[in-house]
Amino acid sequence: MPERIYNEREIELLKQVLASKNLGSLNGKFTPEFERLFAEKIGVKYAIAMNSGMSALHAAVMCAGGAGSEVICDSLFIFGALAVLYNNAIPKFVDIDPVTHTMDPEKIEGAINERTKAIIVTHAWGLPADMDRINKIAKKYNIVVIEDCAHAILAKYRDKYTGNLGDIGCFSFQASKQLSLGDGGMATTNNEEISKNLDLHAGAPTFFSIAHGLHYNYRMNELTAAVGIAQLEKIADFVGGLQKIASYYDMAIENCKWIIPQKAPDRIHTYHYWAATFDGEKYGLSLEEFKEELKKEKIGVSVGYTNMPSYKHPVIRDKLAHAFHCKNYPFKVEYPDGLCPVAEKVIPSILLAYTVKTEEQAKYDSEKLFNLIKKLEK
Numbered sequence: 212m213p214e215r216i217y218n219e220r221e222i223e224l225l226k227q228v229l230a231s232k233n234l235g236s237l238n239g240k241f242t243p244e245f246e247r248l249f250a251e252k253i254g255v256k257y258a259i260a261m262n263s264g265m266s267a268l269h270a271a272v273m274c275a276g277g278a279g280s281e282v283i284c285d286s287l288f289i290f291g292a293l294a295v296l297y298n299n300a301i302p303k304f305v306d307i308d309p310v311t312h313t314m315d316p317e318k319i320e321g322a323i324n325e326r327t328k329a330i331i332v333t334h335a336w337g338l339p340a341d342m343d344r345i346n347k348i349a350k351k352y353n354i355v356v357i358e359d360c361a362h363a364i365l366a367k368y369r370d371k372y373t374g375n376l377g378d379i380g381c382f383s384f385q386a387s388k389q390l391s392l393g394d395g396g397m398a399t400t401n402n403e404e405i406s407k408n409l410d411l412h413a414g415a416p417t418f419f420s421i422a423h424g425l426h427y428n429y430r431m432n433e434l435t436a437a438v439g440i441a442q443l444e445k446i447a448d449f450v451g452g453l454q455k456i457a458s459y460y461d462m463a464i465e466n467c468k469w470i471i472p473q474k475a476p477d478r479i480h481t482y483h484y485w486a487a488t489f490d491g492e493k494y495g496l497s498l499e500e501f502k503e504e505l506k507k508e509k510i511g512v513s514v515g516y517t518n519m520p521s522y523k524h525p526v527i528r529d530k531l532a533h534a535f536h537c538k539n540y541p542f543k544v545e546y547p548d549g550l551c552p553v554a555e556k557v558i559p560s561i562l563l564a565y566t567v568k569t570e571e572q573a574k575y576d577s578e579k580l581f582n583l584i585k586k587l588e589k
Contacts, residue, residue, distance in 0.1 A: 213452025213567055215391055216445060217438070224437035236260070236430050237415060245436040246397070248443055253365075253372040255380070255399045257406035259413045260436060264361045264383025264396040266429035268294035268331070270412040271379040271398060274405050275355040276300060276328025279539030283322050283330040283354075285314040286520040286554035289527075291331030291359055296532040301540055303327070304522050306551040311475050312486060312561065313340035315553070319348050329355040334363035334373050336563070337389075337453075337481040338473055342368050342376040349377075357381065362483035364389050365450050369477050374399040379409070384435075387567075389450060389483055390442050395435045450481045453566040457485040459577035460512075460564050467584050469494045470562065482566045489514065489560040496587055498560060504583055511576045512564045520554040522546035 228234060228241060236242035242260050250258035261267045268291060272282060278299035284291040285307055292302035305318040312335040319330065330349055332340045342356075349356045356377030360366075363373045364382060374380025374397075384395035398409045412427040431439075457480070464470040464487060473486040489498055502514045517524070526532060527546060535544055549555070564576065 213449050220441040221438050224441055228433045228437045234433050236433055239433040241433045242431050242436040245439045249397055253374045255375045256401045259398045259409045260431035261396040261413045261429040262431055263394055264381055267381035267396040267398040269297045270409050271357045271381055272298045274408045280328040281326040285333050286551035287312055288333045289521045289524050292521050296534050299534045299537050301534055304551055306553045309553050309557050310471055311338055312473055316341050316344035323352050327354055329357055331357045331359055333359040334366055336484040336486040337362045337366055339366050339368035339373050339478045363481055366481040367479035390446055392435050392438050395431055453482040456566040456573045457482040459573040460485045463577040463581040485564040485566055487562045488557055489562055508579050508583055510579045512562050514562055515559045516561045518559050520551050
C-alpha cells in the first residue's frame with residue numbers, strides 16, 4: 212500500500228535542526244538542501260521552497276504580470292484563479308478536455324488578448340496537460356506558462372517531469388498531497404531571473420529592516436524542509452504505490468463503455484486521485500441512480516467534485532475580490548452560464564477515488580464497483 216511513513220530518518224533530521232538552534236531558513240542549511248535535492252529530482256535548475264502551494268502560485272503570478280492584467284485559468288480547479296485574484300489580476304477561464312480534465316489547448320487562443328500575461332495549467336489529479344500544444348501557443352503570444360503541479364509530483368509528459376515543462380512549476384506539500392509535509396510548497400524554473408524574483412517572496416519582506424519592494428514572507432522553515440528531505444527519498448516508491456492502487460479501479464471499469472478513465476498517451480499519471488467520467492446517460496443510465504448505488508454499496512468513489520466550474524464559486528460569482536472593482540481594470544467582467552460547456556457538463560460527472568489507502572481497501576472498492584457496473588448493465 213502507499214503508506215505514509217515518517218520514521219527514524221525524519222526524526223534524525225529534525226534532531227539536527229533542533230540541535231542547530233536555528234529553526235528559520237534565512238541562515239539554515241536544510242531548506243537550501245531540500246531545494247537542491249528537489250530541483251535535481253525533477254531536472255530543473257532552480258527550486259524555491261515556500262510555505263504552501265498557494266504561495267508558490269501567487270509568487271508565480273507576480274512574476275508574470277501586475278494588477279489589471281489577465282491570466283488564463285482552467286475551469287475545473289479554483290486555485291489558479293485565486294492566485295490571480297491575490298495579485299489583483301483577472302482570471303480568464305477556458306474549457307477542459309472531457310477525458311483528461313486538463314485545459315483544452317483548442318480553447319486557449321480565443322481567450323488571449325493584449326492584457327494576457329500568463330496561463331496557469333493544472334495537471335489534473337496527477338495527469339499532465341497537453342504541454343507541447345500549450346507551450347507553442349504561449350510562445351507565439353509571449354506569455355508565461357505556470358504549471359500547477361499540486362497533484363502531479365513525478366508525473367511525466369514525453370519523458371519530462373511536471374514542473375519542468377513550462378516557465379514556472381508550483382508544487383503543494385499540504386497534508387493530503389503525495390509529498391505530505393503538513394504544509395509547504397515549491398516553485399521551480401529554469402530561468403535565473405524568474406528564480407531570483409520567486410526567491411524574493413520566499414525570503415524576507417525586508418532586508419536589514421528596509422523594504423525594497425512589495426515582497427511576501429512565504430519562506431519555508433527548517434523543520435518542514437528537514438521532513439521534506441526525508442520524504443523526497445521515499446517519494447518514488449510512494450507514487451508507485453498510488454499507481455498500483457489506481458490500477459485496481461482501472462481493471463474494475465476496463466470493459467465498461469460508460470465510465471471513461473482519465474488517461475492520455477505519452478503521459479505518466481501519478482494519481483493524487485484516480486479519476487474517470489460517468490457517461491451513462493448515452494446508455495440510458497441515470498447519474499443520480501449511480502450515485503445512490505455507490506452510496507448504498509459504500510464504495511469509496513465520490514461523484515461530482517465541486518459540482519461547478521471555477522467561475523461559479525462564490526468568490527468569482529459574487530465578485531468578492533478587489534480585482535473585480537479595481538480601476539486598473541476598466542472592463543466589465545462577466546462569466547455567463549455556458550462559458551465553458553464541457554466543464555459545466557463533465558464536472559458533475561467526475562468520479563474520484565482517493566488513492567492513499569490499503570491495497571485491501573482498493574481491492575474491496577474496485578470489486579464492488581465492478582459488480583455494480585454489471586448490475587446496472589443487466
